[in-house]
Amino acid sequence: MVAGLTKGERQLALLISIAVAFIGLAMAGAGQGGAFGVHGFIVMAFGIGTIFVVISGYFLPEPGDERLAQYYDDPIKFGIVVSMVWAVFGMFIGDWVAWLLAYPEMTFDAGWASFGRLRPVHTTAVIFGFVGNALIATSFQVVQRTSRARLPDQLSPWFVLIGYNLFCVIAVSGYFMGLTQSKEYAEPEWYADLWLVVVWVVYFLLYLRTLMRRREPHIYVANWYYLAFILVVAILHIVNNLAVPISFGHAKSYSAFSGVQDAMTQWWYGHNAVAFFLTAGFLAMLYYYLPKRAGRPIYSYRMSIVGFWGITFFYMWVGSHHLHYTALPLWVQNLGMTFSLMLLVPSWIAAANALLTLNGAWHKVRTDATLRFMMVAAVF
Amino acid sequence: MSFDHGMLVGFAKSYGLFYLLGLSVAVLIYTYWPSNRARFDRAAKSVLNDEDGPWQ
Numbered sequence: 001m002v003a004g005l006t007k008g009e010r011q012l013a014l015l016i017s018i019a020v021a022f023i024g025l026a027m028a029g030a031g032q033g034g035a036f037g038v039h040g041f042i043v044m045a046f047g048i049g050t051i052f053v054v055i056s057g058y059f060l061p062e063p064g065d066e067r068l069a070q071y072y073d074d075p076i077k078f079g080i081v082v083s084m085v086w087a088v089f090g091m092f093i094g095d096w097v098a099w100l101l102a103y104p105e106m107t108f109d110a111g112w113a114s115f116g117r118l119r120p121v122h123t124t125a126v127i128f129g130f131v132g133n134a135l136i137a138t139s140f141q142v143v144q145r146t147s148r149a150r151l152p153d154q155l156s157p158w159f160v161l162i163g164y165n166l167f168c169v170i171a172v173s174g175y176f177m178g179l180t181q182s183k184e185y186a187e188p189e190w191y192a193d194l195w196l197v198v199v200w201v202v203y204f205l206l207y208l209r210t211l212m213r214r215r216e217p218h219i220y221v222a223n224w225y226y227l228a229f230i231l232v233v234a235i236l237h238i239v240n241n242l243a244v245p246i247s248f249g250h251a252k253s254y255s256a257f258s259g260v261q262d263a264m265t266q267w268w269y270g271h272n273a274v275a276f277f278l279t280a281g282f283l284a285m286l287y288y289y290l291p292k293r294a295g296r297p298i299y300s301y302r303m304s305i306v307g308f309w310g311i312t313f314f315y316m317w318v319g320s321h322h323l324h325y326t327a328l329p330l331w332v333q334n335l336g337m338t339f340s341l342m343l344l345v346p347s348w349i350a351a352a353n354a355l356l357t358l359n360g361a362w363h364k365v366r367t368d369a370t371l372r373f374m375m376v377a378a379v380f
Numbered sequence: 381m382s383f384d385h386g387m388l389v390g391f392a393k394s395y396g397l398f399y400l401l402g403l404s405v406a407v408l409i410y411t412y413w414p415s416n417r418a419r420f421d422r423a424a425k426s427v428l429n430d431e432d433g434p435w436q
Contacts (some may be wrong), residue, residue, distance in 0.1 A: 068434070068436075069433050069434065069436065070433050070434070071433060071434060144434070145427070145430040145431070146426075146427055146430065148430065148434050148435040149434050149435075150434045215434070215435040216423070216426060217419070218419050218420070218422065218423040220423050220426070220427055221423075222427075288427060291424070291427060291428060292427065292428065295428065296428075297421075297424035297425045297427075297428065298424050301420040301421065301423065301424040302411045302412065302420060305407070305410075305411045305420075306407065306408070306411055309403070309404075309407040313400065313403065329385075329389075331389060331393075
């Protein structure tokens with residue numbers, strides 16, 4: 001992994017790792033043994049770990065210019081492996097949480113093993129750890145191939161992937177210690193949120209820089225979905241997590257919103273965070289990997305564009321359907337309900353487009369397990 | 381002038397409606413504009429053969 005970096009990138013990687021280790025040290029000092037301090041030690045260990053990784057490969061020969069004639073796939077392989085590790089962990093905890101429903105007393109009289117703490121561990125590990133890593137890794141693969149361009153540098157994809165996993169580790173370890181903002185799917189506290197903003201901005205810029213280097217005149221539709229995923233998650237994350245910490249040495253913070261506004265902001269976030277992770281991101285995968293695997297172009301490229309704008313604009317309005325029969329103004333509830341029904345149109349467009357693409361390749365579906373999974377996914 | 385509830389509702393119901401309608405029309409015109417067809421067909425086929433590495 002370090003062998004692929006140029007000399008300058010290795011030095012920059014070392015600098016970033018040292019900076020992260022010092023931030024961790026400062027957090028550990030300011031936290032004074034509380035949960036915030038524990039997180040400081042985790043951040044510091046993470047920084048020191050990457051320092052060792054960079055040093056171990058620091059004096060390897062630099063990659064030559066022949067690398068520029070190939071796609072940069074090393075971080076993609078890493079991302080997929082990490083994604084699988086999160087999947088195993090997240091689904092194991094999910095199973096555990098399910099057993100807690102049958103045997104609620106199975107908590108060993110310990111806070112960390114209670115349902116309220118383990119449940120967000122499960123959702124975060126699966127949605128952010130498993131799905132998030134898969135989306136980031138596949139987006140690197142798709143954007144390079146559809147643009148016929150290599151990623152602009154070797155360091156930022158690693159920064160995005162490793163930094164993102166630091167966020168996931170901080171989030172999950174915080175729940176065990178009882179740290180939460182009490183916002184579903186946005187449980188991590190303010191410092192984890194700030195770190196994710198840094199990582200996500202680098203990700204967004206990396207994606208745009210790759211697209212700017214493209215040799216293909218038209219930006220393929222899968223990239224639109226990935227960009228919507230990146231941009232919308234950034235907006236949702238920043239707005240919903242606006243909060244004021246009680247001090248820079250303490251994990252606890254208070255949301256900038258209160259009452260019904262807080263509830264509406266949370267569910268505008270909650271519905272769309274999952275929508276743009278699990279729908280937009282996965283449609284991006286579908287519009288690239290399904291035609292590839294079937295060996296046929298997408299049935300209707302125009303339908304995929306109409307579906308794209310339908311999904312992005314309808315989805316933004318449906319969050320209020322999580323708050324039916326509450327203090328939320330009735331017209332906002334009606335709006336969410338109506339847009340939720342309208343969403344049937346773009347989702348059936350995507351499903352029809354996928355199945356019609358397979359029409360004529362059914363012999364492959366019969367024998368190809370990957371294609372079978374994609375078909376079942378499209379039907380659902 | 382202060383932003384009260386009634387004003388925001390009025391804004392959402394008037395401007396919000398027409399902006400979404402206008403946007404839908406613009407998207408449909410772009411999608412079905414005849415000269416865009418060749419570009420879309422090319423893009424759809426282009427992804428099937430892209431493993432030979434970046435174009436220099």
